Amino acid sequence: MGGGYIGLEMAEALIRRGLGVTLVEAADQLMSTMDSDMAEKIADAVRGVGISLRLGDAVRGIDGDDRVRSVVTENAEIPADLVVLGLGVRPNSELAVKAGVTCGPTGGIVTDAGMRTVSHDGVWAAGDCVETYHRISHRPVHVALGTHANKQGRVAGINIGGGYATFPGVLGTAITKVCDLEIARTGLSSKEVDAAGRSAVTVSVDSTTRAGYFPGTQWMTTKLIAERGSGRLLGAQIVGRELAAKRIDVLATALWHGATVEDMLGMDLAYAPPFAPVWDPVLIAARKAADAVAAAR
Amino acid sequence: MGGGYIGLEMAEALIRRGLGVTLVEAADQLMSTMDSDMAEKIADAVRGVGISLRLGDAVRGIDGDDRVRSVVTENAEIPADLVVLGLGVRPNSELAVKAGVTCGPTGGIVTDAGMRTVSHDGVWAAGDCVETYHRISHRPVHVALGTHANKQGRVAGINIGGGYATFPGVLGTAITKVCDLEIARTGLSSKEVDAAGRSAVTVSVDSTTRAGYFPGTQWMTTKLIAERGSGRLLGAQIVGRELAAKRIDVLATALWHGATVEDMLGMDLAYAPPFAPVWDPVLIAARKAADAVAAAR
Numbered sequence: 001m002g003g004g005y006i007g008l009e010m011a012e013a014l015i016r017r018g019l020g021v022t023l024v025e026a027a028d029q030l031m032s033t034m035d036s037d038m039a040e041k042i043a044d045a046v047r048g049v050g051i052s053l054r055l056g057d058a059v060r061g062i063d064g065d066d067r068v069r070s071v072v073t074e075n076a077e078i079p080a081d082l083v084v085l086g087l088g089v090r091p092n093s094e095l096a097v098k099a100g101v102t103c104g105p106t107g108g109i110v111t112d113a114g115m116r117t118v119s120h121d122g123v124w125a126a127g128d129c130v131e132t133y134h135r136i137s138h139r140p141v142h143v144a145l146g147t148h149a150n151k152q153g154r155v156a157g158i159n160i161g162g163g164y165a166t167f168p169g170v171l172g173t174a175i176t177k178v179c180d181l182e183i184a185r186t187g188l189s190s191k192e193v194d195a196a197g198r199s200a201v202t203v204s205v206d207s208t209t210r211a212g213y214f215p216g217t218q219w220m221t222t223k224l225i226a227e228r229g230s231g232r233l234l235g236a237q238i239v240g241r242e243l244a245a246k247r248i249d250v251l252a253t254a255l256w257h258g259a260t261v262e263d264m265l266g267m268d269l270a271y272a273p274p275f276a277p278v279w280d281p282v283l284i285a286a287r288k289a290a291d292a293v294a295a296a297r
Numbered sequence: 298m299g300g301g302y303i304g305l306e307m308a309e310a311l312i313r314r315g316l317g318v319t320l321v322e323a324a325d326q327l328m329s330t331m332d333s334d335m336a337e338k339i340a341d342a343v344r345g346v347g348i349s350l351r352l353g354d355a356v357r358g359i360d361g362d363d364r365v366r367s368v369v370t371e372n373a374e375i376p377a378d379l380v381v382l383g384l385g386v387r388p389n390s391e392l393a394v395k396a397g398v399t400c401g402p403t404g405g406i407v408t409d410a411g412m413r414t415v416s417h418d419g420v421w422a423a424g425d426c427v428e429t430y431h432r433i434s435h436r437p438v439h440v441a442l443g444t445h446a447n448k449q450g451r452v453a454g455i456n457i458g459g460g461y462a463t464f465p466g467v468l469g470t471a472i473t474k475v476c477d478l479e480i481a482r483t484g485l486s487s488k489e490v491d492a493a494g495r496s497a498v499t500v501s502v503d504s505t506t507r508a509g510y511f512p513g514t515q516w517m518t519t520k521l522i523a524e525r526g527s528g529r530l531l532g533a534q535i536v537g538r539e540l541a542a543k544r545i546d547v548l549a550t551a552l553w554h555g556a557t558v559e560d561m562l563g564m565d566l567a568y569a570p571p572f573a574p575v576w577d578p579v580l581i582a583a584r585k586a587a588d589a590v591a592a593a594r
Contacts, residue, residue, distance in 0.1 A: 135565075145568065146568060146575050147565070147566070147568045147575055147576075148565075150575050150576065151563060167563065168563040170565050171565040172565070173565040173566060173567045174567060174569075175567035175568065175569045175572050175573075176569050177569065177571045177572075182572075184567055186565070186567070243540075243543070245567070245572065246540070246543070246544075246567060246572050246573070247543075247546070248567050249544070249546075249547045249566045249567055249577070249579070250546045250547055250550050252564065252565055252566055252567065253547050253550040253551050253554075253556075253564060253566075254550050254554070256560075256564050256565065257550075257551070257554035257555075257556060257560075258554075259550075259554060263553075263554075266448060266464065266465040267549065267550060267553050268432075268444070268445075268467050268468040268469070268470040268483070268549055268553065269444070269470060269546045269549055269550075270470050270471060270472035270481050270483070270542070270543060270545050270546055270549065271442065271443060271444045271472065272471075272472045272473050272474065274474045275472050275474075275479075275542065275543050276543070278443050278444055278447050279444075279447065280546070282546070
């Protein structure tokens with residue numbers, strides 16, 4: 001198995017069915033799209049429901065005859081009746097390559113903003129098979145998500161029908177729920193910031209999803225990554241319990257509009273005790289990030 | 298009683314305690330900060346829990362001797378053991394006026410963006426007693442909310458301490474929960490758009506809070522008000538069930554950054570079935586608003 005979205009969702013579904021579950025992940029953290037400190041909180045929750053976690057251990061083979069007997073990893077042999085492989089997604093663009101359609105460094109088909117293939121007049125492409133533009137790194141990326149596929153399909157359809165529409169690129173926003181833990185991210189992770197050659201200031205804030213005294217309030221951690229100097233928001237991550245993760249949309253919206261963390265700290269977000277503390281976690285994080293950006297100047 | 302936040306919250310609290318509750322409101326709708334079509338949904342929910350609603354009927358007097366016996370309205374006499382008055386909030390700036398501190402058309406103390414009173418050197422003011430700048434109408438407004446008071450206090454404190462900070466104004470974002478109905482608004486309402494002499498295009502979208510097939514999905518209505526011609530977002534309102542209303546923050550963030558509805562429809566918001574449909578309600582509304590703005594050009 002793998003420690004991405006599908007691997008985690010399957011692991012949880014199976015342990016809830018009463019099976020013993022071991023999750024093997026070659027990387028030394030779960031969910032490579034999250035920073036390692038946030039991924040540790042996810043690992044805690046996963047272990048908390050009884051899933052046995054093997055990080056930094058790669059699957060070398062699957063043993064058995066007419067049925068599986070065990071999974072052989074670098075460091076162990078794990079008896080198994082059932083194996084689920086969650087190995088990530090790559091664009092299946094073989095047919096396109098054979099037809100001479102230009103594919104990019106990510107393996108995805110290259111289109112213009114109107115979803116026309118750049119190599120073939122009158123041929124459009126949209127969805128998991130294309131590569132797209134990352135609005136923060138300004139690099140081509142392959143992000144296989146239904147949201148993008150759906151929007152790209154709409155853009156392609158409008159253009160094919162003689163209208164005009166463009167797909168404006170992605171931020172890499174994603175959200176999931178694993179073992180009652182809500183997890184979300186947008187923009188660049190710390191690793192992606194480094195890979196893009198940007199210099200950043202990073203803050204993490206622990207707060208509550210509702211007013212602290214309100215029944216049902218839960219913990220959440222918000223992490224912001226802002227560009228050193230300019231203070232421009234580059235990325236954000238949230239891990240927490242009920243009501244935590246959808247706040248990523250506020251950060252994605254700020255990111256979409258090129259906000260600095262300084263711009264964000266005054267934002268007029270909604271407050272009432274059932275919904276947020278007086279300072280929404282997003283604002284607390286922005287305030288702390290603005291202080292950190294100023295201190296680093 | 299009144300049909301604003303406090304009147305509604307008290308009415309709900311009292312009927313949950315088993316009391317018979319009549320809510321009298323002089324205006325012909327609940328919550329004057331919401332458009333009338335959205336207010337009707339709130340009225341339905343309020344009636345649904347058994348609160349008797351008298352809209353467009355003003356309280357003329359309270360009858361009784363050493364204890365209340367009835368409330369006399371324009372159209373009725375309502376027997377009562379207990380009366381709660383929710384009459385709105387006005388700045389209590391009498392002391393300031395007497396001291397010669399400049400107050401504005403809203404009755405609130407006038408300050409600069411650093412929260413210094415404009416009339417008295419070395420005197421600062423913050424919170425429910427001041428008037429503030431509305432970022433969309435560009436007019437002075439009085440909005441007595443803890444979020445603003447808190448941010449303004451921080452700004453005043455920084456400046457008093459010799460630092461530099463400014464309060465960037467408000468959007469009029471507000472959220473509340475009444476009878477399991479979540480209600481939120483930001484920016485200008487249709488009435489406020491008219492009062493500001495702006496011309497707008499308005500759309501309402503009914504959608505679900507989670508993927509339609511996901512357990513616990515609920516209905517929500519999102520209303521967007523966009524400037525005719527430019528398509529700039531001017532205001533937004535949400536009424537719905539669990540998980541609906543905090544989405545107002547996405548709209549407030551777009552509004553904060555001067556977004557057009559066309560800018561917004563491609564936004565990379567988070568999707569997973571427990572959290573949203575593939576097209577988040579905010580995006581469906583933006584798409585519909587962009588179509589309406591284009592059609593009105």
